[in-house]
Amino acid sequence: MAPAADRLTYWRRCRQLTAVLTVLWFAAGLGVHFFARDLNFVFFGWPFSFWMASQGSLLVFALLIVVYAWCMERLDLAHGLAEDEP
Amino acid sequence: MKLGTGPAQPASEQSLFRRELNRVTAWFVLGVLGFIFLLAGLEHLGLPRQWIGLIFLLSTIALYATIGILSRTTDEAEYYVAGRRVPALYNGMATGADWMSAASFIGVAGTLYLTGYSGLAFIVGWTGGYCLVALFLAPYLRRFGQFTISDFLGERYGGRLPRLIAIGSVIFCSFTYVVAQIYGVGIVTARLTGVAFELGIFLGLGGILVCSFLGGMRAVTWTQVAQYIVLMIAYLVPVVWLSVKQTGVPLPQAVYGYQLQKVTAKEQELLVDPKEIEVRYAYAVQAELLRQKLENPAQALKDDRRSAESRIATLKASGAPVAEVLAAERALSGLPRDAKAAQRQWTAALAQAETKSLPLNGMPPHGQQFAGNPDGTLAEQAEFDLSRRNFLALVFCLMVGTAALPHILIRYYTVPTVREARRSVAWSMLFILLLYLTAPALAVLVKYEVLTQVVGTSFSQLPEWLAAWSRVDPSLLSVTDMNLDGVLQLNELTLGGDVIVLAAPAIAGLPYVISALVAAGALAAALSTADGLLLTISSAFSHDLYYKMIDPNASTARRVTISKMVLMVVALAAAYVAAQRPADILFLVSAAFSFAAAAFFPALVLGIFWKRANRLGASLGMLAGLGITIYYMAMTQPWMRGALGITAPVQLWWGIQPISAGVFGVPLGFAVMVVVSLLSRPPSESEQAVSERVRYPT
Numbered sequence: 074m075a076p077a078a079d080r081l082t083y084w085r086r087c088r089q090l091t092a093v094l095t096v097l098w099f100a101a102g103l104g105v106h107f108f109a110r111d112l113n114f115v116f117f118g119w120p121f122s123f124w125m126a127s128q129g130s131l132l133v134f135a136l137l138i139v140v141y142a143w144c145m146e147r148l149d150l151a152h153g154l155a156e157d158e159p
Numbered sequence: 160m161k162l163g164t165g166p167a168q169p170a171s172e173q174s175l176f177r178r179e180l181n182r183v184t185a186w187f188v189l190g191v192l193g194f195i196f197l198l199a200g201l202e203h204l205g206l207p208r209q210w211i212g213l214i215f216l217l218s219t220i221a222l223y224a225t226i227g228i229l230s231r232t233t234d235e236a237e238y239y240v241a242g243r244r245v246p247a248l249y250n251g252m253a254t255g256a257d258w259m260s261a262a263s264f265i266g267v268a269g270t271l272y273l274t275g276y277s278g279l280a281f282i283v284g285w286t287g288g289y290c291l292v293a294l295f296l297a298p299y300l301r302r303f304g305q306f307t308i309s310d311f312l313g314e315r316y317g318g319r320l321p322r323l324i325a326i327g328s329v330i331f332c333s334f335t336y337v338v339a340q341i342y343g344v345g346i347v348t349a350r351l352t353g354v355a356f357e358l359g360i361f362l363g364l365g366g367i368l369v370c371s372f373l374g375g376m377r378a379v380t381w382t383q384v385a386q387y388i389v390l391m392i393a394y395l396v397p398v399v400w401l402s403v404k405q406t407g408v409p410l411p412q413a414v415y416g417y418q419l420q421k422v423t424a425k426e427q428e429l430l431v432d433p434k435e436i437e438v439r440y441a442y443a444v445q446a447e448l449l450r451q452k453l454e455n456p457a458q459a460l461k462d463d464r465r466s467a468e469s470r471i472a473t474l475k476a477s478g479a480p481v482a483e484v485l486a487a488e489r490a491l492s493g494l495p496r497d498a499k500a501a502q503r504q505w506t507a508a509l510a511q512a513e514t515k516s517l518p519l520n521g522m523p524p525h526g527q528q529f530a531g532n533p534d535g536t537l538a539e540q541a542e543f544d545l546s547r548r549n550f551l552a553l554v555f556c557l558m559v560g561t562a563a564l565p566h567i568l569i570r571y572y573t574v575p576t577v578r579e580a581r582r583s584v585a586w587s588m589l590f591i592l593l594l595y596l597t598a599p600a601l602a603v604l605v606k607y608e609v610l611t612q613v614v615g616t617s618f619s620q621l622p623e624w625l626a627a628w629s630r631v632d633p634s635l636l637s638v639t640d641m642n643l644d645g646v647l648q649l650n651e652l653t654l655g656g657d658v659i660v661l662a663a664p665a666i667a668g669l670p671y672v673i674s675a676l677v678a679a680g681a682l683a684a685a686l687s688t689a690d691g692l693l694l695t696i697s698s699a700f701s702h703d704l705y706y707k708m709i710d711p712n713a714s715t716a717r718r719v720t721i722s723k724m725v726l727m728v729v730a731l732a733a734a735y736v737a738a739q740r741p742a743d744i745l746f747l748v749s750a751a752f753s754f755a756a757a758a759f760f761p762a763l764v765l766g767i768f769w770k771r772a773n774r775l776g777a778s779l780g781m782l783a784g785l786g787i788t789i790y791y792m793a794m795t796q797p798w799m800r801g802a803l804g805i806t807a808p809v810q811l812w813w814g815i816q817p818i819s820a821g822v823f824g825v826p827l828g829f830a831v832m833v834v835v836s837l838l839s840r841p842p843s844e845s846e847q848a849v850s851e852r853v854r855y856p857t
Contacts, residue, residue, distance in 0.1 A: 098291075109276075118414075118416025119419060126279035138293045154857050156578055
C-alpha cells in the first residue's frame, strides 16, 4: 500500500484531471450549442452546428472517457494503486 | 481486501473465460446472420409474412429464454451482480442494451424526422451523460462494491432515512420507466404477430420473466449481450441499405450531410410552392370552421345534425341512389354523440388542422438551429432565446438523468475491478454511439425520400410502403387529397414518428424479412431495458428494504427467493398498468430522467467528492430536489395537471418546458445539501471513511 502522502497526491491529480475533463465536457455538451446559430458554416455538407450536435459532441464525449480511463490507469500505476490483473 | 468486493476469479481462469466468451459471441453473430439469410430464402420460396413475423418473435424469445435458463442461480453475488466477473467489453454491450429502450430504438429517429435540429437534444443528452458516469460515478461505485445504489447512500450517510428515500426514488423512477417498456413490448408483439395488444403484453412479459426470474443479474447480463447484437444488426441493416440506394455509399453516418443539403434545398422550394400554399390555405379554412364550432359546441352539433338530416331527407325525396343515401346516413351516425364528445373531437381536429396549415407540415426546416431569429423583431428574438434555452435545459436534464438512472449504475458493479469499470464506460459509449450516430442519418435519409420521391407523385402511383402502412394504422400514416389535384403535397401526408424506423426496410425496398428483423430488434430493445429495470426494482425491495431494513438475519437463499417473488409481482403490476394504456407514455419516460437526476445525482457525487456532506444534508437535498421537480411538472404538464385536477393557470419559470423540470431540481438539490450539511454536525468517522475508501482503487 502506498504511503499516505502519496495517496493524497493521487487524489489531487485525480481531481485535477476530473476538473479539466468536466470543463471540456461542458464546452462540448452545452457551450458549443449555445452558439449554434453563429456556427452555421458548411462542414462536409452539414451546417457545422448540426454536425456538432449529431456527431461532433458525441465523438468528443467518447474521447474524454477514453482519455480518462487511460490517464487514470497510468496514475494508478505511478502511485502503486493498480489492482491485480484479473 | 473486503470480502465480496474483489475479482471473483484468479487471473488464468478469467482469461480463459474471456476467450470462451469471444468465441461464443462470434458464433452467435454468424448464427443470427445465417438465420436471417435462411428466412430470406424461405420468404423467396413463398413463406407467408405472418409466419415470418411469428418465427422471428418466437425464436428470439426462445433464444433469450435459453440463455436465461442456462444462467439460473441462487448465489447472492451471482444473482445481484453477476459474480463481478463480466469483462469490460461485454458489460459495455449489456449496458448498451440496458440503456437503449424502445424509445431510443423507435422514438429517436422519429423525433428527429419531425423536429429536425431540436431533436438532437436527445442525441447529445443521452450520450453526454456517460461522461458524468465515467468521471464521477462508475469507478467509485465499483470500488465501493456492494449490490445497489441505496447500499452506497445508506452506508455513506448512515441511518435509515437516506436509504429509505433512495429506495422510494429507485422504485418511483424505475417503475415509470418499466411500464413504458412493457407498453412498447405489447405494441411490437401485436404488430409482429397480429395478436391483440393485451395478449402481446403478456407474451412479452413471459419473455422478460424467463430472462430475469431464474438467473437475476447473471442471466440479464448475458441476454442483454445477445439482445444488443440483435438490435444493432436490426437497426443498421435498413439504414445502410437506404444509404446505398440514395448515395451509393454504405456508410450513412459519413455522407448524410450532403443529403441534408438536398433536403434543405427542397424545403426552400416547398415553402413557396403554389400547390403547397393551396393545401395550407385549405387547412387554415378548416381550422377556422372548427374554431367557430368550438365557440358553442352544443349549438354547432345541433346544426350539424339538422343539416345532415335534411340532406338525407332531400336525397330520399329526390330518389337518389341507395349508396348516396347510405353515405349520408353514415355521416349522420358518425357525428359526435354529445356536446362533450364533440368538443374533444373538434379540439383534436383543430390542433391537427392548425399544424397542417403551417409551412412544411408544421416541421421546422430540418437543419435550422432553434426557432425564431436572433436578428429579427423583438418577438422573434424572444422566441429564439426561449427555444435555445429549452434545448440546453433538455440536454442538461437528459445528461444528468442518464448519470443517475439506478439500472445503469448498478451495471458497473458487475465488472471485476475499478480499472475495468472505467474501460467499461468507454465500451458502453462506443456501443451506444453506433445507434446514436445512425439515428440522425436515418431521419435525414427518410426525409429525403419523402420530400423528393413521395411528395409530388400522383395518388394513383404512391409507393407500396405508404399504402401498406396506412392499412396497418391510419393514425400512424395517412394521406388526404385536400386540394383535389390528384397529386400528393407534403401537408397532405400525415406521418407519425414511430413509422420512420419500422417502415425503413420497406422504404429501402428490402424484403419483408428485414421488417420482421427490425420489429425483433425493437422487441430486444424493450425487453433488455425492462429486464434491467425489473431487477433493479426487485433488488430495492428484497435487498435494500427487506434485508437491510427489516430482517438483517435473513439467509442468502431466502433473500434471493424473496427477490424472485418480488420480481414476479412487480412485473405483473407493470403489465397491468401498461394494459390500461396510460396516456402520454413518452412524457413519463422523459420525466423519469428528471426525477432520477434530481433525486440521486447530487447525493451520489457529493457523497464521493465531499466528506463533509452528511445525513441530514443528503436527505433534505434529495427530498428538495425531487420535490421541486415533481411540483413543477404537476403544475405545468397538461397530463399531470389533468390527473391531479390542478386548475391554476400554467406558470412556466423562465419559459422552461415541464420535461426539463430537473433543471431546477438538480441545482436546488446541490444547494440544499451543501447548506444543510454545513449547518449541522459533520458525518461520523465511519461515514467519512466510505468517502475515503472509494477514492483509491486499492
